[in-house]
Amino acid sequence: MNRRLTAQPCGTSILAAIGRRPLLQFALLAAALLVIAVLPHLGLMRFSTMSIYAYTAIYTVVALGMNILLGFSGLISLGTAGFIGAGALGMGVFLRMGLPFEAAALVVLAISGSVGALIGLFSLKVESIYLAIATLFVGEILRQVYTSVPIFGGEFIRIGAVRLFGVFELNQILQVERSILYAVIVGILFISMVLMHHLVKSRTGRALMAMSRSEHAAQAMGVSLLKYRLIAFVTATLYATAGGILYALYFQSAPTRAWTLNVSLLVIAMVVVGGFKSIVGTFLGAIIIYGLPNLLLKDLLGDISYVFSGALIILVILFYPRGFVYVGHDLRRVVSTLRARARRAP
């Protein structure tokens, strides 16, 4: 059985064909999400529901970065929320200074990325649990900064309408423009997925995996641990910050108190539940951990719905340590074994 486990899905069904084409998967996913932009205008969905999908997409971008760390590089960070906050609040600060949206985004990414690089350097010195604790403090320090430094405006920074490329002014209070903002976010989610796919299916991705799974061989083959830890942390930080920037873009206001350890843990849970190393799985994880409780269960169960995520994480770790996205894969294997058996039966 094990020898049959190929890296590529095989078979001729439509599903298998889609399984072989990751870019097509991302495109289908983005197309499905884009449909949601239209539904509220047809009276088929509340606008607040669209916002939950927007937030899920934002969380997915952040969790993709976490998957680079956790899934591919065997590293961890508990400071993710701090960098989402850096994206959202940083945009608030620089937009109020009068920077164009795109310039502000680049500045925020550059600053955040540099801090990420520092953590990468630091990660060479400390391993596993100590790295977790160290990054936890980075996150906490950032949170303290956001809530106590006056430049971040106390409770939250109001951003208001943003102007993209200097022409398209979009205000999230207006229903049509909110749908456009949502579409922009889905577009960037799609791009994030494609870029990550490119990265992990390259020399860089292989080096990240070799670094975490066969450290000595990686070194013997010329993989510099320093360089690739830096790459892992900078990429993860940039994805988290990009998530924050998208938050600022969509909600057009950035709270200072929201970036707690809880958020960082949710992001980790998305990777664990959705699927290590799986890009589509990361989206699944975001839907399961953030989307479902807010879309369905909150109406039924109220705040207890979050217990659901907790229970789910424990279940997945116990029974699906590789993540939810592999359920389909395993089901397919079970089905084909059963079929084979049925054929063999007299």
Next chain:
Amino acid sequence: MSEVRPMTEVRPILELENVTMTFGGLRAVDGLSLTVFEGEIVGLIGPNGAGKTTVFNCVTQFYKQYEGLIRLTKDDGAVDLRDVPVTQVVRHGITRTFQNLDLVPDLSIEDNVLVGAHTRFQTGVLSHLLRTPRARSEEKEMRDRAGEVLDFLGIAHLKDLYVAGQPYGILKKVEIARSLMAEPRLIILDEPAAGLNDQETKALDALIYQIRERYRTTVLLIEHNMALVMNVCDRVCAINFGRFLAMGAPVTIQRNPQVQEAYLGKDEHL
């Protein structure tokens, strides 16, 4: 001295002078001197715990705290390997396999082999993120080369399978393939036959010869399987308790009383 020498001009590629490596009080390698000539297949033998793997770890710079000198001769002069960081050793033309296999279980065989080509790539992270035409063509070129190497080792048909769950004999070949991808001048094999069945071990003889011919490398190998050592090695160096015992043609080493004594009482045979 040694009767069998490389076919071409006799030029040393790797020289160890008085190398000593201690762990706490234990002298795992003790004043070892050894020269490997270009184009040779040299065997390093010795009972369990004799310090063979430690020698390899010193040569490939996983250990830096050794005493003595390890020198690599290249076309453009000699290099003191101690000055070379562990991740740069491969750029000087030395690659190795690992006694206890060090592969990425959740990558395909082909991708594992491509890890060996790491230093052969010119493109970096940014071109990979954007998958530039350059990155794409380079990736394809390397994949083709990996295909050739896998074909040479007779496992090309398995390239898409994950490493996890593969039999030992295949994994050993994947390790060799990965090393070959780096285009080494000197390839260091740590017990390539360990865990192989008789048939696979027999095939390994020919394979090691072919590696030298086809990839024009020098081979330094540790091996417990004496039949293999006798068949493929031009010269053999025997050590015990980290100390040099004898070096020469396989037959001379096999008959050497000191070497025989070293193996006496051990459950291995010459």
